Structure formats: C-alpha cells, structure tokens
Amino acid sequence: MTVNLTLNGEIRTFFGDPRTSLLDVLRETFRLTGTKPVCREGFCGACVVHIDGLAVPSCLRPIGLLQGASVTTIEGLAQVDALNALQLAFKDQDVVQCGMCFPGMVMTLSKFQETNPTPSRAEIKAAMIGNICRCTGYERIVDAVLSMQSRENAQ
Ligand code: FES
Ligand code: FES
Known part of the structure; x- marks a missing residue:
C-alpha cells in the first residue's frame, strides 16, 4: 500500500504493509528516532506524536489509516539548537x-x-x-x- 502523509511539514510517502504502526514507520522508514518505543501497547505514552492536531500514541496507529494525515514528531516541534x-x-x-x-x-x-x-x-x-x-x-x-x-x- 502507498500512504502519503505530511510529516513535520513535508509530504512523505510510505510503501509497505498498511498494518505497520506509525511508530515503526517513523523510526525505521523515516529514521525519526526521537519517538520512543517502550510498551508498544498504548500504555506508557513514550511514542506520543501529534496526528491532525491531537496527541496520540503512534504505536496504536496503523499507517494504513493515515492517508493524508498531518503528523508532527518531536523532531518537528523544535531543533536541537533551538529547543522550544x-x-x-x-x-x-x-x-x-x-x-x-x-x-x-x-x-x-x-x-x-x-x-x-x-x-x-x-x-x-x-x-x-x-x-x-x-x-x-x-x-x-x-x-x-x-x-x-x-x-x-x-x-
Ligand atoms: S510505546 Fe508505549 S504507548 Fe506507545
Ligand atoms: S523513563 Fe527515564 S526519564 Fe522518564
């Protein structure tokens, strides 16, 4: 499946299994490793990102449901040399x-x-x-x- 989404302000495309969690897509496909995998079950909050303006655990969101979504990660919130x-x-x-x-x-x-x-x-x-x-x-x-x-x- 092909999924297009806006990631930290840029249009990005994912090709692959639509069941892949957004967490794994962020870390493994787009190399945005600021989002952390801990419980992978929605309990700990370590993987929270913003999806269409809401703070949600990325481990619970299959990429296949995010066609056209706008996603912001910790990398998109601020830069290392310009923390918020x-x-x-x-x-x-x-x-x-x-x-x-x-x-x-x-x-x-x-x-x-x-x-x-x-x-x-x-x-x-x-x-x-x-x-x-x-x-x-x-x-x-x-x-x-x-x-x-x-x-x-x-x-
Ligand atoms: S890794 Fe714990 S809520 Fe996602
Ligand atoms: S889990 Fe180590 S600082 Fe919060």
Missing part, C-alpha cells in the same frame, strides 16, 4: 534522566498547553496521566511546566 519553551524548562529544571519518556511527555504537554496555557498543578498532573516515567518523580516535571508558565507570563 517546554524543552528548555525541562533542561533548566534538570528533569531528564534516561530520557525515554520525554519526547512523549513534551508532545503530550505541548498539545495540552495549547488548550490550557495557564494550567494548575492538578491539571498538569491530569494531562500527564497517559505518560509513564520509570526514572524520575513527576513533581519536577510539573515544576518545569509551571516555571515555563510563570516565565512566559512575566514577558
């Missing part, structure tokens, strides 16, 4: 440990912030319910989001 505000907040708060969960966290929280730019601590925690981190406590992640928020409000 959320990534900078994580870096400043020294939150990241192994890093496997963080691309998914950033994708989930960046979409959440579009709908709720001034969330409370409880709302941030609720938004992260589908993102599991095995290394660090969640409090510092919430601190990072709140610190970014107060920095942006001060500008």
Whole structure:
C-alpha cells in the first residue's frame, strides 16, 4: 500500500504493509528516532506524536489509516539548537534522566498547553496521566511546566 502523509511539514510517502504502526514507520522508514518505543501497547505514552492536531500514541496507529494525515514528531516541534519553551524548562529544571519518556511527555504537554496555557498543578498532573516515567518523580516535571508558565507570563 502507498500512504502519503505530511510529516513535520513535508509530504512523505510510505510503501509497505498498511498494518505497520506509525511508530515503526517513523523510526525505521523515516529514521525519526526521537519517538520512543517502550510498551508498544498504548500504555506508557513514550511514542506520543501529534496526528491532525491531537496527541496520540503512534504505536496504536496503523499507517494504513493515515492517508493524508498531518503528523508532527518531536523532531518537528523544535531543533536541537533551538529547543522550544517546554524543552528548555525541562533542561533548566534538570528533569531528564534516561530520557525515554520525554519526547512523549513534551508532545503530550505541548498539545495540552495549547488548550490550557495557564494550567494548575492538578491539571498538569491530569494531562500527564497517559505518560509513564520509570526514572524520575513527576513533581519536577510539573515544576518545569509551571516555571515555563510563570516565565512566559512575566514577558
Ligand atoms: S510505546 Fe506507545 S504507548 Fe508505549
Ligand atoms: S526519564 Fe527515564 S523513563 Fe522518564
């Protein structure tokens, strides 16, 4: 099957088994390895990307259902030398440990912030319910989001 989609702003074409997960297409066909494979069952959130404006686990999306879709990955959100505000907040708060969960966290929280730019601590925690981190406590992640928020409000 041939699937055309917009990936990080560029038209890309996949040829192959339509049952292949978007996660595997991203990593193996397009070499976008920022999206992480962890549970592959939709539970951990490590593989979250944006599909047509929604934050969703890419391991649960067969590529065959994504004809014409618009997909943004962590690579499309910001560049290494120009991190977005959320990534900078994580870096400043020294939150990241192994890093496997963080691309998914950033994708989930960046979409959440579009709908709720001034969330409370409880709302941030609720938004992260589908993102599991095995290394660090969640409090510092919430601190990072709140610190970014107060920095942006001060500008
Ligand atoms: S790898 Fe997709 S949700 Fe865990
Ligand atoms: S930093 Fe290791 S899983 Fe979150």
